[in-house]
Structures are given as C-alpha cells and as structure tokens.
Amino acid sequence: MKTNLTDTFIRSIKPPQTGYAYYFDIKSPGLRLRVSFTGAMAWVIQKKVKGGRRIHVTLGSYPAVSLKAAREQAYIVQAEAENGIDRIEAAKRETAAKQAEVLTARSLLDILEVYIATHIEQNLKPGNSRQDRIAQLRCHLDDLKEQPIAVVSRAQLQSIVDAKAAEGKIVMANRIRAALTAFFGWAEKRGHIDANPAERVQKAGKERVRTRTPSIEEVREIWAATFEQGTLWGAFLRLCILTGQRSRSDVAAMRWEWIDWHKSRYCIPNPKNGQPHIVHLSPPAMTEILALRPNGVAPATGLVLSTTGSTPLSGFAKPKARLDATVNGLRQKAGRPPMLEWRLHDLRRSQATALAEAGVDEGVVDRIQNHVAVGSRASAVAGVYNRAQKLPERAKALDLWAEMVLGQRAVVMEGIFADAATKTAPQIGTASFLGREECCPSGDLSRP
DSSP: OEEOOOHHHHHHOOOOSSSEEEEEETTSTTEEEEEETTSOEEEEEEEEOTTSOEEEEEEEEETTSOHHHHHHHHHHHHHHHHTTOOHHHHHHHHHHHHHHHHHHHSBHHHHHHHHIIIIIHHHSOTTHHHHHHHHHHHHHTGGGTTSBGGGOOHHHHHHHHHHHHHTTOHHHHHHHHHHHHHHHHHHHHTTSOSSOTTTTOOOSOOOOOOOOOOOHHHHHHHHHHHTTSOHHHHHHHHHHHHHOOOIIIIIITOBGGGEETTTTEEEESSOTTSSOEEEEOOHHHHHHHHHTSGGGOOOSSSBSSOSSSSSOOOOOHHHHHHHHHHHHHHHHHTTOOOOOOOOTTHHHHHHHHHHHHTTOOHHHHHHHTTOOSOTTSOOHHHHHHOOOOOHHHHHHHHHHHHHHHHTSOOOOOHHHHHHIIIIISOOOOGGGGSSHHHHSTTSOTTOO
16 A cells, blocks of 8 residues: 555554555655565565666665665665666676686685596596596696686696696697696686686697507517516516506506406406407416416405505506616617617507508407407497407417517416316306406406
C-alpha cells in the first residue's frame, strides 16, 4: 500500500501472518518498506535503468537504516538509473575485479603448485615424463617463484629458454619452452593471468632427428664393456641391449611378477603407448635375470633391478659416463679413436636396423619394440581388427638378435630354465601371457 511513511507509522506496523507485506513511500517513488512475518523490516527500491533493465536494490534493514537515510539512498539510486548506471552490475564488476586482483597477487609458486596437483598429476600418465615435467617447471621457475604470477614477463621466460640453449642443449631448451607454454596457458584459462607471457617465447632452435645407429660391431664393444659396470648396472645395460625395450619404463621398471618363467617372456602392463606388451627373453636375457635372483630364488613380487628394493634404478647419467669411459679406454689401448656419441635409446635403432637387414619382417620388428602403426606396418584401422601379435616370430627375431650381439649361436639352456621354473619361480598362470586381453585380464599382473 502507498502511504506517507513516518517513524511512528512504521513502529505501529504489525507483521503479516505469512510471507511479506510492502509499504510504498509516496514521498520517494520506488522506495518501499518490506515487512516479513517474523517482524524483520528492510528498505527496497525498484527502478528502471535508462536503456537497460529494471533493478531491485536492497538498501538495508530498519531501523539500522533510518527513514531519512533510506530516502537519501533512494534518491541516489534514482539518479544513477536515470543516467543509465546499473549499480548491481557495477557491484558485480567491482567484486570480480577484487577477486582478480587477489588471484594475480598470488605468487607464481602458489599457482604452480595448484597446476601440478590439479592438472599434471591428474592428467599426465605416471612415470618419468610426468616427473620430468614437474622437475623442469620447479627448477627453471625457481628464481621467479616469489613474484606475483601476473608480473612474470615474456622476456624473463625467454631468458630461461635461451640459457639452456647456450649450454648447447637445444632439445632440452625446447622441452622447457613447451612446459612453460602449457603452464602459463593453463593459468590464463583459469583466470590467474590475463595473457599468456609464454605464448610468443621463441624456440631455442630447430631440432635434428637422431639418426645415430651404433653398428653391430659397436654394440658388441658396448656389450663387452658392460661387464665392468657392476652386477646391477651391467645387467641393466645388457638387458637393454638384448630386449630392445625402452630403458627406463620397460627395463629399469621390470618386476618379478611380470615374468613368465615357463615361456621365457615378460609382460609390461602399461608401457609408453598404454598397450600391454609382451617381450620374449632370449637365453642370454634369461641368464641375466636368473643371476639377479636374491639368494638364487625369484621373489613373487617386486622390482628386478633396484638398489633400494622399493624404487627403480635412477641416476642414469653417471653409469652411462662410466660405460663410455670403459669403451673409449679399450679403444685407446687398441689405438682407435673414441666411439661417436650415442645414447641408450640408440640401441633400439641398432636392433631394428640389424634385424631388418637380416630379413626379419618390419612388422615383427615394430611389434618387438612396441611401436604404433607406421611405415609398412598395418594401418590403424586394420590394427583394430588384426590382433595377431606374431609372438613366435618375435621370439625367433630376439633370439637371432642375441646371437648377433654375442657373435655366436646362443646356447639354449633348456635344463637350467626348466629347473628354475619348477623349483624357484613363482607359479604364474601361463594364460596370463597369451595376448592383450590374456596379458592383463584383470588389470593386475601381480596376481598369480
């Protein structure tokens, strides 16, 4: 109802039995007093914003906001509305600006830890790649970690990339740039920053595809030098050579429960491409693994190669440097130049090249190394229907590779393997190693 509101009249108002009752002030159009059934009273004004919508603004409760103060505020709201000012939207924008100011004031380290916890650890596959990405960001952003993330500049990020490139590590510099771009792009999308400062950071340089392929003679030199590298690292290096698998994820992470002693093979449940992968173990490879059994007995579970018993081998740079020193020391004694720089991953290329030159089908070689469909291998569509893994052909090829490395026919020690399988090996069901579904039927290779 419209009335000439006064303090005396307001104090005489009785609450409605339910809901709200409204009393409109005839002296201030649009101003009304809202009375609830609980007796609470509040000032409300309704106005049409010029060129915009109709707004409802609560001015406060009575008597905290007096009648006089309510009329004064109503006049201000009316003046704003006539000038096209929407105070509700203005308040929202002010709140959003304050929130953005709080976010941008947070340090780079604060946002980085959120990124690691909510993005990297949730979306990247566990393993060395994920840990490397975390280490790259924490290490190379360390000098900037206390800065508000909003003030980090493109020049600062470019200097990080350029510093690594100045060390001659072009590939690593480009990987760091990719990590920075991903992080700051995520921060921009989440509203922590208005623009991605890493978006225009230049690459360190053009990367060259590695083509270094140690010859079979060089592989034999490396093989011979591994026997000077200690029991554990020597076995690791020889297994890398014999199996042709990825050194960290597939060899260093090998577990006892992955091994099928009866069929001389092991199954990697979650390799790089996410597809369970069966690897044949040639007689020399089986010899290496048998020699690693603690006290001559193979545990049911656990890591095959470990210095702690609970974590895989780590710190590969120093053993590789010692291996290179051994190889080049032997070459120096023979009056030969040092071996050209090579990496453990190059041994996979040596294996693939040698087997292909020996007439092994490239599809078989691809399956040995667990590559995706490329080149002469079946198309991706055909791969969906053709589930043949060519396990017998792969076994023959890996046995042939072992013979090439050793420079002689590998001796098949069937008696030793049979004895190991029946007396000391854990009894793992043979059906667990027959194919993709059979390889990991329950997703848990630790179960016998």
